[in-house]
Amino acid sequence: MKRFLTNFKLTQRNIVKKLITTVLLFLFATPAFAAGAGEIDLTNTIAGFTALTIFIIAYLLVISEEFLHLRKSKPVLVAAGVIWLIIGWIYTQHGIPKAAEEAFNHNLLEYAQLLLFLLVAMTYINAMEERGVFDSLRIWMISKGLSLRSLFWVTGLMAFVISSFANNLTTAMLMCAIVLKVAPKDLKFINIACINIVVASNAGGVFSPFGDITTLMIWQAELVKFEQFFVLFIPSLVNFLVPAIIMSFFISNEKSTPITDENFMLKRGAKRIIFLFMLTIATSVATHSVVNMPPVLGMMMGLGYLKFLGFYLRRSLPRSLDKKRTLATISHDEKALERLGNIVPFDIFEKIARAEWDTLLFFYGVVMCVGGLGFMGYLSLVSDLLYTNWDPTYANIAVGVLSAIIDNIPVVFAVLSMNPVMDLQQWLLVTMTAGVGGSLLSVGSAAGVALMGQTKGKYSFVGHLKWSWAIALGYSASIYVHFLING
Numbered sequence: 001m002k003r004f005l006t007n008f009k010l011t012q013r014n015i016v017k018k019l020i021t022t023v024l025l026f027l028f029a030t031p032a033f034a035a036g037a038g039e040i041d042l043t044n045t046i047a048g049f050t051a052l053t054i055f056i057i058a059y060l061l062v063i064s065e066e067f068l069h070l071r072k073s074k075p076v077l078v079a080a081g082v083i084w085l086i087i088g089w090i091y092t093q094h095g096i097p098k099a100a101e102e103a104f105n106h107n108l109l110e111y112a113q114l115l116l117f118l119l120v121a122m123t124y125i126n127a128m129e130e131r132g133v134f135d136s137l138r139i140w141m142i143s144k145g146l147s148l149r150s151l152f153w154v155t156g157l158m159a160f161v162i163s164s165f166a167n168n169l170t171t172a173m174l175m176c177a178i179v180l181k182v183a184p185k186d187l188k189f190i191n192i193a194c195i196n197i198v199v200a201s202n203a204g205g206v207f208s209p210f211g212d213i214t215t216l217m218i219w220q221a222e223l224v225k226f227e228q229f230f231v232l233f234i235p236s237l238v239n240f241l242v243p244a245i246i247m248s249f250f251i252s253n254e255k256s257t258p259i260t261d262e263n264f265m266l267k268r269g270a271k272r273i274i275f276l277f278m279l280t281i282a283t284s285v286a287t288h289s290v291v292n293m294p295p296v297l298g299m300m301m302g303l304g305y306l307k308f309l310g311f312y313l314r315r316s317l318p319r320s321l322d323k324k325r326t327l328a329t330i331s332h333d334e335k336a337l338e339r340l341g342n343i344v345p346f347d348i349f350e351k352i353a354r355a356e357w358d359t360l361l362f363f364y365g366v367v368m369c370v371g372g373l374g375f376m377g378y379l380s381l382v383s384d385l386l387y388t389n390w391d392p393t394y395a396n397i398a399v400g401v402l403s404a405i406i407d408n409i410p411v412v413f414a415v416l417s418m419n420p421v422m423d424l425q426q427w428l429l430v431t432m433t434a435g436v437g438g439s440l441l442s443v444g445s446a447a448g449v450a451l452m453g454q455t456k457g458k459y460s461f462v463g464h465l466k467w468s469w470a471i472a473l474g475y476s477a478s479i480y481v482h483f484l485i486n487g
Helices: 002-028 046-063 073-093 097-130 133-142 148-162 168-182 187-204 213-220 226-248 270-289 295-315 317-331 334-342 348-353 357-376 378-388 392-405 408-418 424-440 446-454 461-465 468-486
Strands: none
Touching (some): 046 073, 046 357, 097 213, 097 295, 133 148, 133 168, 133 270, 148 168, 148 226, 168 187, 187 226, 187 424, 187 446, 187 461, 187 468, 213 424, 226 270, 226 424, 226 468, 295 317, 295 348, 357 378, 357 408, 378 392, 378 408, 392 408, 408 424, 424 468
């Protein structure tokens, strides 16, 4: 009897396993092979629809980050895993698991190069911030006692310039801190100034490969050369100036109260870090342009420069402290004694740890999600819809508008994965529209989302929306100027 029950249970388990396998095969293993590609077309299968639905749900959670307080990396990481598990299951059932593995590794390699590049850039920015470079700039601006209208223009122009080599998030938050310090109770000024900062930060990142993740992606894909990005300087400047000129008429010209902080001083090594950052950029450009190696090689060398500087600052700290004490004793300089507090050890790994890991992991999730959907065949459908049925100009303008709703990173990666046949002028156009299109809405860029949190409601989605018409004028004008100059 026991033997009978045991055999019966085993039979039941086998039946359940076969049933589950049959259901999975029915759901996920009924696609056809793509002609001549060795890939499987999953666009009209339940598997494909499931993957697409998962991605849409994940991105709705990303868009709702401000309300749910759920970090944007979490949903896309899970979605990427599920999408590639579905792909892996289907290709295993068809006896070609190697094809899925190679596709996954291809997307992972693209992400890995961008990850290391961005990690080095973020480390340098964090190092400069910790050494007081940005605080020094902020205090200098606050101490001038500029009028509100002058401050509006200075913060906008500084955001435009700084975001060409630093990420737009750091730049926007630095400028916003100045605005909040000078006019903490002027809600109208704060809202308009923050809009101006967001537009300027996004526009400034367009004409340099180091200004935005999307420009970096296009540069590393070798679709636009390093020096060719600079032809977008005037169009991106127009994108910033048109709404800025309109909004400036609604700002009073009253003087702000100068705020001084005489005790602030740059920490030891600050100027050397700025020099090494410029040297790192030069190394990366030379690596790509002269010897045709990936730019990430030069950036990782630059990280080595910074690590050597950190080693030197730590080893020379005792000698530097003794020197400062001696000078303070001889000259009876009290400020020299105060400066002793700014000679602090430098830890490179602390700067790496402070990188924007949520953004980097979000980037991984997006790259793998879009890469998986592309491998399933969806990006080919979208490419046919946009770049075959439409003129590339209209398609690229639509990409910019779409980036105001969906983050420009997945939009640009999708365009790169589609790889439509376009000339240099059109690739420059999509570089610009994807970069500045996020300014149309406050949630269209990382800078806008960050400032809504930093100002605690003084700059809001609705407040930004009131000026979207002016930003749209700048968006249209920049496209016109691009064709006028570069066409």
